[in-house]
Amino acid sequence: xTVQTPTGNxxxxxxxxxxxxxxxxxxxxxxxxxxxxxxxxxTPASISGTVLIVFFIxxxxxxxxxxPPLNPNDPYKxxxxxxxxxxxxxxQNGNPGHRTFPSGGRQ
Numbered sequence: 329x330t331v332q333t334p335t336g337n338x339x340x341x342x343x344x345x346x347x348x349x350x351x352x353x354x355x356x357x358x359x360x361x362x363x364x365x366x367x368x369x370x371t372p373a374s375i376s377g378t379v380l381i382v383f384f385i386x387x388x389x390x391x392x393x394x395x396p397p398l399n400p401n402d403p404y405k406x407x408x409x410x411x412x413x414x415x416x417x418x419x420q421n422g423n424p425g426h427r428t429f430p431s432g433g434r435q
Contacts, residue, residue, distance in 0.1 A: 354362040368378050387394075399405055 353365075357365065368374050
């Protein structure tokens with residue numbers, strides 16, 4: 329297989345080929361990921377959406393530091409003392425559609 333090189337006047341060939349400078353970030357990410365990153369940071373709506381998503385991801389990662397479990401030995405244990413309370417008089421009937429008021433009237 330022989331490689332053929334163009335012969336003659338090649339001035340127009342150099343002008344026809346679009347050559348752009350590739351940045352270090354584009355070399356690091358690759359052309360497809362770089363294009364996605366440019367799209368995410370182009371408009372104000374996409375910037376605010378990206379900031380919100382990054383904020384919620386950071387909150388999820390930092391959740392154990394922000395709200396540590398009360399019992400580190402068993403973080404899934406529910407505190408029973410927090411659940412012991414008397415039901416309100418509105419819920420004593422057991423039927424949420426038919427509420428009996430403490431005075432005996434209906435809603």
